[in-house]
Amino acid sequence: MLKGSEATLMPASVGLTFRFMTSAPVRVPVAARLATARRYLMCPPRFFTVEYSINPWMDPSRPVSTEGALAEWSALKETYELLGHKVETIEPQPGLPDMVFAANSGTVVDGLVLGARFRAPQRAAEADFYRTWFLDHGYRDVVMPEKTNEAEGDFTWTGDVLLAGTGFRTDPGAHAEAQEVLGVPVVSLRLVDPRYYHLDVALFVLTEAGPGTRAHIAYYPEAFSPGTQRLLRRLYPDAILATAEDAACLGLNAVSDGQNVVIPREATNLIAAVKAHGYTPHLVDITELRKSGGGPKCCTMELRG
Structure with a gap:
């Protein structure tokens, strides 16, 4: 576990594990994983509900518990803090039930902020509240x-490149921007499967x-087109599939600090795979949040630099 804001080398088994990707086991060396302290921005879901449908997960006819969503969010925030990460919060606004999904409202790399422009009009107003938060906090x-x-x-920072999704929400021209x-x-x-309309529900x-x-x-x-699958295999031949x-x-809507992986509890195969690769999974409940198509990563914007 991280202490305060310091990064600590997390002990992990060093040896050989197996991936059953073919009929014969593939031997994969596992090195010790290094956790680094992160800083996140989150928004409590005090006004959470599903009153419209802008993705295949949303069904306004299904009952939704705002209290349950708030309990899930609080447990997620506490998990980050127990792991030594800093969590900032922004005030939710009435009439914006999806504002809890902070990841959709900004991309921060080296202290530079690119805000959001939403495709769905129901979420458009969220962007300016987040813009104001950044300005009020010194950005x-x-x-x-x-x-x-x-x-x-749709934007995922890998440490050297920004992976950028398109197909359902983000315009291809936004990648150049x-x-x-x-x-x-x-x-x-x-992206080609409407269930995985954002990159962060298909890759982390x-x-x-x-x-x-x-x-x-x-x-x-x-979740990806054939050409994108070939590209991902070329760029990341050791990826977990x-x-x-x-x-x-929504098991891929997970958050990792390099050693600890905060992940929906139902993703049993993926949990086993990340554990076999030397990571420590931390299981969370997203029963209510998933009704709007969101999970741990959707609730978490990383503030880099």
């Missing part, structure tokens, strides 16, 4: 986009790239 390099982008919903604003290389990935980073090392990721191949069952419970 001066805040750019609001011209193109539609749903921030960390992100590169210009954030000053980092961008790799476009095409386990360990960021470092000097001489590439990022380690997990993803669900069938999630099953359909993992994806269907």
Whole structure:
């Protein structure tokens, strides 16, 4: 566990584990994983409900518990804090039930902020509340986009490149805009399954790239176009491949600090896989939040720099 804001080397088994990707086991060396302290922005779901449908997960006819969602969110926030991470919060606003999904409202790299422009009109007002939060908290390099982008919903920082999803929400032109604003290389990935309408429900980073090392990721191949699948195999040949069952419970909407992985409890195959690769899973309940198509990552914007 992290102490305060210091990064600590987390003990993990060093040896050999097995991945059953083929008929014969593949031997994979597992190194000790390093957790680094993170800073997150979250929004309590005090006004959470499902009163419209803008993705396949949302059904306004199903009962939803605001109290249950708040309990899930509180447990998630406490998990981060127990792991030594700093959590900032923004005040929720009435009439914006999806404001809890903070990841959709900003992408922060090296202290530079690219805001969001939502595709669905029901969420459009969220972007300015987050813009105001950044300005009130000392951020001066805040750019609001011209193109539609749903921030960390479709932008995933790997430590050396920004993986950028498109196909359902974020405009392809927003990828070039992100590169210009954030000053980092961008790799476009095409999503093809409407259930996985954002990149952050189809892929997450386990360990960021470092000097001489590439990022380690997990993803669900069938969420992506054939060409994107080939690209991901080329870029990340050692990735963990999630099953359909993992994806269907939003198991890939997970958050990793390089050693600890906060993950929906139903993603049993993925949990076993990340554990076999030397990570420590921390299971959370997202029963209510999932009714709006969100999970741990959707609730968590990372403030980098």
